[in-house]
Amino acid sequence: MLKQLHCSNFRNFSSAHLQLADGLNLIYGANGSGKTSILEAAYFLGMGRSFRSHLSQRIINTQHSECTVFGQVFFAEELNKIGIRRQRSGNNEIRINGENTKGLAQLTAILPIQIITPESFAILFEGPKARRQFMDWGVFHSQPTFHRLWAATKRLLKQRNALLKSQSSPAMLNPWDKELINLAEQVSSLRNNYIASLNEVLKGIIEQFLPDKNVVVSYYQGWDKTLSYQEVLAKQNQRDRELGYTVSGPHKADLRLKVGNMPAQDALSRGQLKLLVCALRIAQGQLLAQQTGKDSIYLVDDLPSELDAKHRGLLLSQLQLTQAQILVTAIEPSAIIDSLSQPPSKMFHVEQGKVVEQK
Ligand SMILES: Nc1ncnc2c1ncn2[C@@H]1O[C@H](COP(=O)(O)OP(=O)(O)OP(=O)(O)O)[C@@H](O)[C@H]1O
Ligand SMILES: [Mg+2]
Structure with a gap:
């Protein structure tokens, strides 16, 4: 404190x-x-x-x-x-x-620190970056290995993108990809577990704040969940080369917020949206206290x-x-x-x- x-x-x-x-x-x-x-x-x-x-x-x-x-x-x-x-x-x-x-x-x-301001709505309306930051705040504080793993993943993605841009041969990409696949799967699994635990805590708070709304918070890992990251990189090899960057991966992870089948921002009123953002932040703080005593x-x-x-x-x-x-x-x-x-x-x-x- x-x-x-x-x-x-x-x-x-x-x-x-x-x-x-x-x-x-x-x-x-x-x-x-x-x-x-x-x-x-x-x-x-x-x-x-x-x-x-x-x-x-x-x-x-x-x-x-x-x-x-x-x-x-x-x-x-x-x-x-x-x-x-x-x-x-x-x-x-x-x-x-x-x-x-x-x-x-x-x-x-x-x-x-958990911040709630009138601008916190960004987490619902803007692109995935704000939601990813929200999710990673929680993983960072609860999993001591996350910071290093995620920093290494971002570094490798940067190197891979540089190689893609310079039209390097697949043989040059292979060694990087092996390490990247390993890291991406670890990062994703930490995030996935975190969101599962967060949902447990969130349920009770949503029941209080929005008792008649079926709010669903789900994790998107940044690539098709039926495929391993290795399969995704192989499948998208051609596209990545054409575009000069890695299209799918943990850098595209997101947190999807829905009410029933509708995106939360379309289904809720302003006050209800504020309550949803507050519920997410409160759940995160409660979970941190439960998991680490912090x-x-x-x-x-x-x-x-x-x-x-x-x-x-x-x-x-x-x-x-x-x-x-x-x-x-x-x-x-x-x-x-x-x-x-x-x-x-x-x-x-x-x-x-x-x-x-x-x-
Ligand atoms: N870099 C700066 N140097 C000096 N004054 C600044 C600077 N940036 C902002 N201010 C001024 O600081 C004052 C306080 O701003 P702040 O946003 O903290 O007010 P507030 O009490 O939150 O107001 P509100 O109730 O309208 O939200 C404002 O008058 C603003 O113009
Ligand atoms: Mg103010």
């Missing part, structure tokens, strides 16, 4: 400090006060990037050339001090317990939007059931407080780039 969050020159904050509590932290304030920016700072600390823009330089206050975020994170029975600095040139500098480190993966492992941190931006009072209450109580630390933002605090059975652990008022804890 994130005990302290400190940021400087981040968006509209020259400096902000939050001493966070276990349980629910409510962050409220007017439009443009900086609520989303606080969640963004926490996300940046765990992920090394923003959830709002692919251009992470945008998080740096316009008057400055770099921004920093520090945090104290309770993880693996210890208090860890982590920090990240972003320069306008694009450089990231990461420190964990006083030592510089290059690997973002280390940071991510210490701070498992607690996620939930960042929920503008929780009240698109939900009626009953569904706000349902969502908040499911979030609280995860036992995780939760950072929730809202414009009016009553939109959250009125839907809770007990008051939030802490409240923070944000006003023009200043954060004040409310006692």
Whole structure:
């Protein structure tokens, strides 16, 4: 859990400090006060990037050339001090317990973050990338071998594509393919098992959030499931050569979300879609806690939007059931407080780039 969050020159904050509590932290304030920016700072600390823009330089206050975020994170029975600095040139500098480190993966492992924002719908509407990232977040945190396997798979795919582009002979491709097939099958099997476990947890939450909807979440591995990857590469050899890249494989994996036979985005209302995205994220956090004992941190931006009072209450109580630390933002605090059975652990008022804890 994130005990302290400190940021400087981040968006509209020259400096902000939050001493966070276990349980629910409510962050409220007017439009443009900086609520989303606080969640963004926490996300940046765990992920090394923003959830709002692919251009992470945008998080740096316009008057400055770099921004920093520090945090104290309770993880693996210890208090860890982590920090990240972003320069306008694009450089990231990461420190964990006083030592510089290059690997973002280390940071991510210490701070498992679940984000839910009004933009989280992307997971349903956009291409498979966002859904693959969602799935791989879970596999990464629950299977220590996944990170290495997936990184090696991506490297091999890159090499294979370069060879395909240069019209290399099949004899040159064969040794690479053998290794790629082996890795792809391993990656796929980890993902497949993960989605099966996720579905178990998801069922109960969907029953609460969307009781009359038959939501089906299924895994697509990136190639025809009746064939081995070896058979697929052999079958598509000619096509891959013509196109100069590998058409099928674990890089095309996806998570398919349906209600009955219809794609979820066509079958559900806006509020119901929001609840589905929340259910997926909550299930993921619960499963992680079950499998590894690691607690996620939930960042929920503008929780009240698109939900009626009953569904706000349902969502908040499911979030609280995860036992995780939760950072929730809202414009009016009553939109959250009125839907809770007990008051939030802490409240923070944000006003023009200043954060004040409310006692
Ligand atoms: N790089 C930056 N430097 C300085 N200010 C910035 C930067 N990026 C964004 N801002 C400003 O920071 C302010 C806070 O934005 P933020 O999105 O955090 O507000 P918010 O409280 O979430 O508002 P809303 O309720 O409308 O969602 C805005 O006024 C925005 O224009
Ligand atoms: Mg906002």
